[in-house]
Amino acid sequence: MSIVSTPSNTSSGLLSLFITSSDTHSERRFPRSLTLSQLRAKLEPITGIPASAQRLTLLPDADAQAGAPLAGVEELTLEQAGVRELMTIRVEDSTGASGPAGQWTDVSQVEKYEMADEEYSKRRDTVLAYKRAHSLGRFASPSPASTASAPTPTSDIPLGARCEVAPDSAGALTRRGTVRFVGPTQFGTRTAVWVGVEWDEPVGRNDGSVEGVRYFECKDKFGAFVRPERVTVGDFPVEEDWDEELEEM
Numbered sequence: 001m002s003i004v005s006t007p008s009n010t011s012s013g014l015l016s017l018f019i020t021s022s023d024t025h026s027e028r029r030f031p032r033s034l035t036l037s038q039l040r041a042k043l044e045p046i047t048g049i050p051a052s053a054q055r056l057t058l059l060p061d062a063d064a065q066a067g068a069p070l071a072g073v074e075e076l077t078l079e080q081a082g083v084r085e086l087m088t089i090r091v092e093d094s095t096g097a098s099g100p101a102g103q104w105t106d107v108s109q110v111e112k113y114e115m116a117d118e119e120y121s122k123r124r125d126t127v128l129a130y131k132r133a134h135s136l137g138r139f140a141s142p143s144p145a146s147t148a149s150a151p152t153p154t155s156d157i158p159l160g161a162r163c164e165v166a167p168d169s170a171g172a173l174t175r176r177g178t179v180r181f182v183g184p185t186q187f188g189t190r191t192a193v194w195v196g197v198e199w200d201e202p203v204g205r206n207d208g209s210v211e212g213v214r215y216f217e218c219k220d221k222f223g224a225f226v227r228p229e230r231v232t233v234g235d236f237p238v239e240e241d242w243d244e245e246l247e248e249m
Contacts, residue, residue: 017089021049037074055071055093163232164234180198195226198218198222199222204222204223206224
């Protein structure tokens with residue numbers, strides 16, 4: 001039985017080389033008899049760097065950082081210049097000019113098409129139109145579970161009761177005050193119960209209102225909202241008369 005072998009690049013007079021530049025990386029085949037001058041002409045449409053501005057470096061492989069410059073006698077063939085199979089030729093622009101090579105990958109130079117929201121909303125061949133037609137996303141009808149009114153959370157803490165509030169962190173003090181509000185709020189999850197407390201001391205964060213919504217009346221810095229589990233109702237006397245002390249000062 002006879003075996004027919006396929007001619008390799010070596011026997012066919014071709015070299016497989018990797019050509020790399022700032023914007024391109026590809027494998028190409030060139031005749032071994034190609035001169036450096038002819039190679040530059042072929043590399044110009046591949047890399048976008050003019051032949052006269054090309055700085056060629058021959059590398060043993062694509063991962064190598066240092067190599068030998070391909071320069072000098074432009075009429076030398078690739079084989080005479082020491083170029084071998086599967087080597088890498090790095091092509092750089094010796095002028096440093098921003099020619100067409102840089103423009104190939106610089107998307108900031110690409111003119112963008114923009115459409116006004118109103119015009120986009122009127123079109124019928126868009127994703128928005130598809131969602132609107134098929135009631136998807138924000139156009140979907142609310143489910144019965146979401147439209148049903150959720151039960152209003154409650155708490156057995158009475159309004160006007162004196163209370164002590166446990167600290168929310170280690171090292172903080174227990175505070176006393178009067179319960180002024182119990183129920184859900186517009187801040188937070190809007191479903192949890194909060195207790196609005198008027199402190200005996202000006203250690204609060206508000207005057208009974210949060211984000212423009214008023215829940216109870218008190219002086220500024222005397223109001224706060226805490227979770228019910230931190231509140232203990234009882235016959236707690238007022239800790240100090242801050243109004244009289246402030247007048248004396």
